[in-house]
Amino acid sequence: xxxxxxxxxxxxxxxxxxGVWVIAEQRNxxxxxxxxxxxxxxxxxxxxxxxxxxxxxxxxxxxxxxxxLIKYGADKVVYAEHKLLEVYTTDAYAKVIFELITSRNPEIxxxxxxxxxxxxxxxxxxxxxxxxxxxxxxxxxxxxxxNLLQTRPAFGGNIMAxxxxxxxxxxxxxxxxxxxxxxxxxxxxxAKDKIEKITPTLSDNDIRAKVLKVExxxxxxxxxxxxxxxxxxxxxxxxxxGFKLIKKLADKLGGVVGSSRACVDCEWIDxxxxxxxxxxxxxxxxxxxxxxxxxxxxxxxxxxxxxxxxINKNPEAPIFKIAxxxxxxxxxxxxxxxxxxxxxxxxxxxxxxxxx
Amino acid sequence: MKLKVLVxxxxxxxxxxxxIDKETGTLIRKGIKSILNPEDKNALEEALRLKDxxxxxxxxxxxxxxxxxxxxxxEAIAMGADRGILLSDRNFAGSDTWATSAILSSxxxxxxxxxxxxxxxxxxxxxxGDTAQVGPQIAQHLKLPVISYVEELKYSENKVLVKRxxxxxxxxxxxxxxxxxxxxxxxxxxxxxxxxxxxxxxxENPERPIETWTAEDISLxxxxxxxxGSPTRVKKIFTPSRKFEGEFLQGNLKEVxxxxxxxxxxxxxx
Ligand SMILES: Cc1cc2nc3c(=O)[nH]c(=O)nc-3n(C[C@H](O)[C@H](O)[C@H](O)COP(=O)(O)OP(=O)(O)OC[C@H]3O[C@@H](n4cnc5c(N)ncnc54)[C@H](O)[C@@H]3O)c2cc1C
Numbered sequence: 001x002x003x004x005x006x007x008x009x010x011x012x013x014x015x016x017x018x019g020v021w022v023i024a025e026q027r028n029x030x031x032x033x034x035x036x037x038x039x040x041x042x043x044x045x046x047x048x049x050x051x052x053x054x055x056x057x058x059x060x061x062x063x064x065x066x067x068x069l070i071k072y073g074a075d076k077v078v079y080a081e082h083k084l085l086e087v088y089t090t091d092a093y094a095k096v097i098f099e100l101i102t103s104r105n106p107e108i109x110x111x112x113x114x115x116x117x118x119x120x121x122x123x124x125x126x127x128x129x130x131x132x133x134x135x136x137x138x139x140x141x142x143x144x145x146x147n148l149l150q151t152r153p154a155f156g157g158n159i160m161a162x163x164x165x166x167x168x169x170x171x172x173x174x175x176x177x178x179x180x181x182x183x184x185x186x187x188x189x190x191a192k193d194k195i196e197k198i199t200p201t202l203s204d205n206d207i208r209a210k211v212l213k214v215e216x217x218x219x220x221x222x223x224x225x226x227x228x229x230x231x232x233x234x235x236x237x238x239x240x241x242g243f244k245l246i247k248k249l250a251d252k253l254g255g256v257v258g259s260s261r262a263c264v265d266c267e268w269i270d271x272x273x274x275x276x277x278x279x280x281x282x283x284x285x286x287x288x289x290x291x292x293x294x295x296x297x298x299x300x301x302x303x304x305x306x307x308x309x310x311i312n313k314n315p316e317a318p319i320f321k322i323a324x325x326x327x328x329x330x331x332x333x334x335x336x337x338x339x340x341x342x343x344x345x346x347x348x349x350x351x352x353x354x355x356x
Numbered sequence: 357m358k359l360k361v362l363v364x365x366x367x368x369x370x371x372x373x374x375x376i377d378k379e380t381g382t383l384i385r386k387g388i389k390s391i392l393n394p395e396d397k398n399a400l401e402e403a404l405r406l407k408d409x410x411x412x413x414x415x416x417x418x419x420x421x422x423x424x425x426x427x428x429x430x431e432a433i434a435m436g437a438d439r440g441i442l443l444s445d446r447n448f449a450g451s452d453t454w455a456t457s458a459i460l461s462s463x464x465x466x467x468x469x470x471x472x473x474x475x476x477x478x479x480x481x482x483x484x485g486d487t488a489q490v491g492p493q494i495a496q497h498l499k500l501p502v503i504s505y506v507e508e509l510k511y512s513e514n515k516v517l518v519k520r521x522x523x524x525x526x527x528x529x530x531x532x533x534x535x536x537x538x539x540x541x542x543x544x545x546x547x548x549x550x551x552x553x554x555x556x557x558x559x560e561n562p563e564r565p566i567e568t569w570t571a572e573d574i575s576l577x578x579x580x581x582x583x584x585g586s587p588t589r590v591k592k593i594f595t596p597s598r599k600f601e602g603e604f605l606q607g608n609l610k611e612v613x614x615x616x617x618x619x620x621x622x623x624x625x626x
Contacts, residue, residue, distance in 0.1 A: 007458060007580055090502055115522045119504040122489035126496035131454060131587030134487035155484055156371035161593050168587040208501035209531040216525040253626065286625045307623055309616065323602040325619055327612050337613035348614045349621060
């Protein structure tokens with residue numbers, strides 16, 4: 001760098017930038033759920049600024065998926081197909097997306113805050129020289145000036161900060177999986193003339209950090225984000241054995257097992273089960289928190305659940321502040337009662353009807 | 357030939373114990389410990405591990421922050437780093453991740469031009485912001501390749517072989533040096549500072565005094581630094597609002613369980 005080198009230009013005309021883009025991440029040639037969620041959110045944003053949603057897909061032999069993205073709500077799809085885009089590499093992906101962004105000038109670009117999105121997005125923000133906000137949990141348009149209001153947790157979830165990028169474009173952010181709602185899948189949306197397939201120029205020499213191998217973890221991935229019912233255990237379980245009872249309740253309700261970080265730290269359960277700020281963000285129909293105090297970092301991952309049931313022996317536990325139904329008591333006594341009651345649902349309903 | 361390694365480190369408030377002023381929604385800084393960011397410690401440990409293994413390794417640590425951040429630079433030297441640089445200047449204040457990475461990379465570039473650099477380590481993310489942006493941004497400013505979420509590293513003659521974590525597995529990545537790597541806690545277990553070096557470093561006439569660099573020492577234009585050089589702005593800070601007071605189910609446990617079933621049935625959950 002020469003002395004006093006200026007690397008960012010502040011005098012851009014922001015009115016030249018149009019459209020909301022979603023970078024639709026794929027793994028093993030399947031688009032991730034987070035991409036569908038982002039399209040749902042992008043539609044709302046596009047509506048308030050009066051523009052369109054473009055999904056950007058990088059991969060190889062993924063024409064079917066390009067069409068699917070239209071059915072998930074994208075107005076257009078730009079599909080960059082290349083053998084070297086089959087597996088993610090920062091060098092190849094950043095090159096292709098950089099060329100697309102700088103030649104077409106979108107107003108907003110949204111990435112999933114995955115382990116890959118969180119590497120790709122900052123690389124691009126420095127390549128384009130624009131702002132980037134990480135791990136947003138809420139996006140809105142400021143109706144005054146149509147800036148994107150990007151809200152995210154900070155200081156371990158203790159505070160929320162709303163970030164703007166007033167003088168640079170595009171406005172870029174990452175959003176965590178599970179936070180936004182998918183828009184309705186619409187079979188009838190036709191993909192005709194809406195997919196632009198491009199073949200970027202790429203060669204082996206463009207890729208410095210090369211992926212030699214993709215290793216699948218041996219832990220089965222717990223589909224927490226997809227589960228309609230989650231039963232979570234916390235330190236109140238006392239030991240790893242306690243998760244057997246949690247599993248029993250989860251199985252009976254047709255749900256899956258979640259956990260607080262305390263249990264993951266104690267190695268009672270695998271990290272894949274962790275809900276919260278540094279775990280997964282979930283919004284199931286039912287979330288049952290057993291022996292979980294309700295630390296702010298845990299709430300950050302589950303407080304949008306439709307119905308929250310908390311079981312805790314301490315009536316002052318913060319989890320009760322957000323619970324719809326609170327049960328004060330020892331989980332080892334409460335859960336067996338619930339299991340019994342679940343075996344007698346019809347009888348219980350009959351009895352209640354008689355009473356009322 | 358000597359391996360030249362640079363590690364970026366940050367001083368952060370220990371967010372495990374952060375308290376918020378409920379009235380103003382701001383951080384109560386009084387009484388909060390400042391610490392060396394945990395994953396930066398993993399980054400430093402990996403550099404030290406290479407030094408143990410290869411021997412001929414020179415480790416520079418670089419931190420941007422106010423004067424008191426010199427404590428973490430000294431801590432790093434006490435752990436075994438060879439040279440410590442603190443970037444401190446009023447012009448840096450209020451930098452977002454873009455400006456922070458621009459400042460750091462300008463300093464790194466200077467070190468690189470003077471002495472050469474083979475490996476740059478950062479922690480994946482700092483616990484005060486959790487953005488994970490600065491590492492990849494520095495790499496891009498320097499036009500170097502980046503590998504984040506590094507869980508395992510093997511260095512051999514001008515290249516690295518890395519196990520990089522993804523959600524449900526790993527990528528095995530190979531890359532020629534120079535390269536920037538970001539460390540996660542699974543990478544290693546950081547050592548404790550050596551007693552003798554603690555006395556040496558924090559004492560009156562330290563053997564390896566830390567250098568302080570200001571905006572004048574780097575080539576980045578002032579208008580790219582600090583609040584003015586930052587593309588993003590904080591518009592508002594608030595404490596997350598909690599919804600409503602729910603209902604405590606009353607009675608003996610049997611009744612409580614039955615009430616719960618009825619409520620869940622009413623909501624058509626079961
Ligand atoms: C940067 C950062 C990120 C974090 N990220 C996360 C995250 O992603 N997810 C997360 O969960 N945490 C996270 N944490 C940790 C969080 O602050 C809490 O420490 C953690 O959530 C506590 O877990 P817990 O509720 O299981 O344990 P505790 O807080 O110890 O609560 C145990 C609860 O069990 C109750 N109890 C005990 N025995 C019984 C019994 N027999 N029956 C019924 N109740 C009983 C107690 O009354 C208590 O309320 C994070 C922290 C930091 C600093």
